[in-house]
Amino acid sequence: MVEIKLQLKKAPKVPVFAEALSPKAFAGKSSGEIEELPLLEGGRSAKLGEFFDVKVQGEPAADSSQCDVTLKGDLSKFRYVGKGMDGGKLVVEGNVGFYLGEEMAGGSITVKGNAASWTGSMMAGGQIEVFGNTGDYLAAPYRGVQEGMLNGSIIVHGNTGTHAGLWMRGGVISVDGNAGQFLGHRMQDGVILVKGNCGPRVGAAMKGGRIIVQGEVAEILPSFTYTEIKDKAKVGAEKIPASFYVYTGDSLEGGSGKLFVSRCRNRRLNPEGEVFPEGVSVNQLTVPLVEKLINEAERLGVQVTKHSSGAVVVDVGLKAKGSEEAGKIVTLICLGNLAEISIGREKYGEDLELPTLYETTTGHPAVATLGAQFAGWAIKTEDYFAMGSGPARALSLQPKKLYQKLCYKDEAKVAVILLEADSLPTESALKLMAETCNVPLEGLYVLIASTSSLVGSVQIAGRVVETGIHKLTELGFNPNKILKGKGSAPIAPVHPKSEVAMGITNDMILYGGDVYYEVACKTDDEIINIIDEAPSIASRDYGKPFYETFKEAGGDFYKIDPGLFAPAKITLHNVKTGNTFTAGKISAPILKRSLALLKTP
């Protein structure tokens, strides 16, 4: 390896054609020979030595791949640096001018500053990395030429201008910042990834390849056709986990290029007719309810502990006995206060009457249920484990994929969470929760209840609407198309053994839950395709009390068909077509069999 260092000593007055600034030209040359290399300053023939001090360390190598070249200084006026490079390393410590690495086939170029337009023009291999911005026409071919970048990769950490990837035929362009208009214009193949925003006319006249925009797009051309939502995009071996609208085009060219644009950052495109959650903080909304629990602790039968760290822990059903009203409040807290709840009595079959919870969403149903209430956060430290549910999840984004689907996250400085556990959270667990939610410990409110408690029974019945939405989502239904959710489920009597309690409370939903959703779908097909699969009856494990199923599975949850977790009866009403679809039924006999378990000690 030979190290060749050039220091700019005289800035040129006019642009310099500097094809000689390349490992290819330097290979096998001494510093004296390098200084003699020709450059063209405007119309004047000049020598490299006029502009640069040259130092060569090590034996000159005839093979350019053995050359490690460093150029220091502001080279903004030097064009064609690294042109036709086929190997070796070129580092520019400063800015560099037009046509950097034009037609390069191998090796690597690193620019610490900015690179001007036509960086990587028509490149066929190798790598260019620019830490600053680039000008327009990144990787684009010479004017009029219809064969663009063929292979290799270009990474820009800053922004890029217009027409990046023009006529691109292969390889990868990755831009951390924003891109200007006409991104991927006339692209044939290859991949362009823009992590920031991009200007109008993205993908115009593209025939193939993929453009991925993680930020906002200024527009989608009318000649692009929306195809689907995808949960990831691939760039080489790398997968980008985010929710994308996928478009194909440009149909004016008969093209089949793919345009992935971030769904959550481009909600206004809304090709699916989704209802996006806007401007609600599920944590903030529950603060009055939490305050009520704390202020009226005694009446509600709950115990409040202010932890030394500053976090507040409210025992609603562990040692505390709780109350029906506390159960309702806790349920509402879990739903981010985006619902109304009442409790009454309902007949199930001829001779069974049970206390029943009625629930109606008042806000965004998917945010209330999947975004808050869903028990999707396994809080795990060395000395503690619990399943967490409630609004705090919208801060910790657990699980992340679900929030991508909803395009929702909360940014409140208060976090409220319900733990279903048999012991109080430890110091480490509190710290973990606060950190993950990015709130101070003083802003953390932890409610805790075991399944074998009154509050536990009530709040599990209160999950009937969530269970249905979750199942529909698992079946591929877009939860953001649900406008309203209503449901009811019997409230299970409390059983002291948590496994049995878990079984009975589940049965209340699986065999006694009845839900109704108002949805907005362009066609009924979206509903017809899944409705029969939606209720619990569609599961192979349907038909006996959950406790029995659980025992048969050897106490292993993962052996149970996840499709079982659904309300007994599901009704979908499509407001766009006026049609209503129902599947499943309430099963009083199985509810009875389940309740018979109460007698087992």
Add this chain to the structure above:
Amino acid sequence: MELLIKNGIVFDPLNGIDGQKMDIAIRDGKVVESVSSGARVIDASNLMVMPGGVDLHSHIAGSKVNAGRLMRPEDHFRDPEAKTPTTRSGVGSTVPSVFTTGYRYAKMGYTTVFEPATPMLKARHTHDELDDIPILDKACFPLFGNDVILLEYLKAGRIEEAAGYVAWMLEAVKGYAIKIVNPGGLEAWNWGGNVLGLDEEVPNFGITPREIVRSLCKISKMLNLPHPIHLHPNNLGRPGNYETTIETMDCVRDLAGEKPVIHLTHVQFEGYGGRDWLSMSSEGVEIANYVNRHGHVSIDLGQLVFGNATTMTADGPFQFQLYQLTGNKWTNSDVEVETSAGVVPYFYKRSNYVNAIQWTVGLELALAVRDPWRVFLTTDHPNAGPFTAYPKVIAWLMSRKARERVLSKIPRMARKRSNLSSLDREYSFSEIAVVTRAGTARSLGLKNKGHLGVGADADVAVYPLNPREVDPSKDYKKVRKAFGNAVWVVKEGQVVVEKGEIKTAPRGKTFWVKPDIEEDVLRLAAANLKAKFREYYTVEFDNFIIPEDALARPQVLKAG
């Protein structure tokens, strides 16, 4: 200034000189009997000497050439010409910049080149560009075959007035001969259509291409123009078009005189058999057979050369069809009153059987037409290939081996659909001199060009090749190299190329023809036209006329 080109091996077919060793004496831009002992001597011992090349069909200037330049930056950027103390910088490839055009022609030993398609309205532009092309003598052919005013005269059957109009127009725009492109078809193209046969009526005029061709042929004779009508026929570039081509040649058979009365240009594009691209075949020999039997016709090849080309013709509907076929970029221009034009870049592939058949058509024509005085070497630059490929074409004409080499590489289907492999003829140096200078000069009526007799313009090319030693049939590569790099070139007695480099780049002349017509007929034509200008044109009548002093070095040629 005197100059003596000594001991060269001279080919001057017009003067019956076929490879004799002799000296050429030059004084004041003309070939003379002898010069004084003080003359500058060029030692041409064992070198081949020919008159300067004369090209009668090469698109080198005008609005569509410029459109081609503008739309094809990619054509230029890999072929730059740096400036030198004697030459300007420029770019080359298929549509070179004006200066580069002059230099590259001169380096091949060419000294006269005619631009064959000029819309009258844009003639001023053509002349400005021609003026900028150094070294070469030039001229341009105005486009008459679809001119609305002319068609109106023909529709009314007023051929004398039509002749007056053509004469006035030629003089007004400083043109040289009558050019016809797709007669009637371009007028139809102004309405989005075309005319697909010699007897199909031109929309709105009720006359046929046959009548247009015949009338213009008669007018050309009436005006005693030095060059016959220069014709790009209907149906160019379509399979099966050779029948139209032969019909077109035949439609003026009765007008035959001493000289050819019709010149069909770039006939390669007009010699296709078959019904469609799949069944396409070469019918070059068929056309050659007609030419051999009929002395009233001359043709040039439009020989295809594999590689990059920029198709540009006044044939708008053909260009549009080519654009649809290739999906390449294109432009349409000059659609107003007089004509149309289109430009589409094209890459001729040896592996493409259609392109390969096209390649064979031109060579079939060249080899099967027996009289070299009626078949000329062109590539219809830059349509079938750039003029810089002439040496390649010369090598194909002179060497069966050179042709075999390409034949062995083209698709078998193309070989089967052509007669080329059965043609054994190989051109001699003298015949090459005919098809590249003597014949073209005679066809253009340039009495002082294309030969080295006393009184001729002293345009001379000396090629680095000893024709007595080199067997062109075997050493075709040497032939190709020599014709591409003249070692000396003299233009009007001035050494412009020395040792293969441009030594100086003087300005050439622009020829124009003053037709043989009564002055009062001309005045009447002008008076009639003045009224029409208000109706049809976007410029004033007086501004339309190009005065002679608008040309840098005009050279009038009186017809008759």
